[in-house]
Amino acid sequence: AQKVTQAQTEISVVEKEDVTLDCVYETRDTTYYLFWYKQPPSGELVFLIRRNSFDEQNEISGRYSWNFQKSTSSFNFTITASQVVDSAVYFCALSEGGNQFYFGTGTSLTVIP
Amino acid sequence: DGGITQSPKYLFRKEGQNVTLSCEQNLNHDAMYWYRQDPGQGLRLIYYSQIVNDFQKGDIAEGYSVSREKKESFPLTVTSAQKNPTAFYLCASSMYRTANEKLFFGSGTQLSVL
Numbered sequence: 001a002q003k004v005t006q007a008q009t010e011i012s013v014v015e016k017e018d019v020t021l022d023c024v025y026e027t028r029d030t031t032y033y034l035f036w037y038k039q040p041p042s043g044e045l046v047f048l049i050r051r052n053s054f055d056e057q058n059e060i061s062g063r064y065s066w067n068f069q070k071s072t073s074s075f076n077f078t079i080t081a082s083q084v085v086d087s088a089v090y091f092c093a094l095s096e097g098g099n100q101f102y103f104g105t106g107t108s109l110t111v112i113p
Numbered sequence: 114d115g116g117i118t119q120s121p122k123y124l125f126r127k128e129g130q131n132v133t134l135s136c137e138q139n140l141n142h143d144a145m146y147w148y149r150q151d152p153g154q155g156l157r158l159i160y161y162s163q164i165v166n167d168f169q170k171g172d173i174a175e176g177y178s179v180s181r182e183k184k185e186s187f188p189l190t191v192t193s194a195q196k197n198p199t200a201f202y203l204c205a206s207s208m209y210r211t212a213n214e215k216l217f218f219g220s221g222t223q224l225s226v227l
Binding site for chain 2: 101102
């Protein structure tokens with residue numbers, strides 16, 4: 001079974017639209033960490049955010065925000081007023097006590113000018 | 114600038130040939146990883162190393178080999194036993210191998226079979 005599910009394979013939005021990328025995870029551990037990474041066309045993944053299982057506070061960083069809900073095992077990522085530079089593949093990842101990272105299959109976001 | 118350098122960016126392999134992908138980091142990180150990325154799939158762990166001269170198999174280690182003779186270097190060899198090697202290979206590192214450590218990635222190597 002998938003530990004991390006990103007059901008949206010591809011999303012296209014017009015510039016300045018808001019877009020939410022979904023991430024659903026599965027774990028039995030009480031202590032775990034969730035991550036989002038961005039993979040631009042250059043190929044390297046870039047770290048965006050880390051959240052531990054005891055901190056359900058939502059976070060906002062500029063145009064980016066993250067909604068962590070343990071009740072639904074979700075860690076969704078919203079980009080407000082999207083820009084062309086946001087076009088990339090976004091990966092959600094889970095890390096448990098066993099120190100294994102589980103990556104979702106990624107969501108490819110295209111922002112159309 | 115600190116970071117991870119992977120080379121080459123593109124690599125072609127002939128039948129029966131072993132090829133080696135290079136990964137160097139100057140971040141002074143203890144842990145290093147190799148991931149394989151196929152279209153439409155997430156990243157799958159091939160090998161990881163927590164310390165010099167020690168490494169562990171990941172989920173898809175068959176047909177691959179690694180070495181960790183220096184802290185900065187973690188080369189990956191794709192052997193002829195790997196029957197489907199065409200993929201994008203990513204090297205990563207973290208300060209330590211603990212659950213909360215973020216990963217730093219290189220820019221990847223695209224391996225194709227001739």
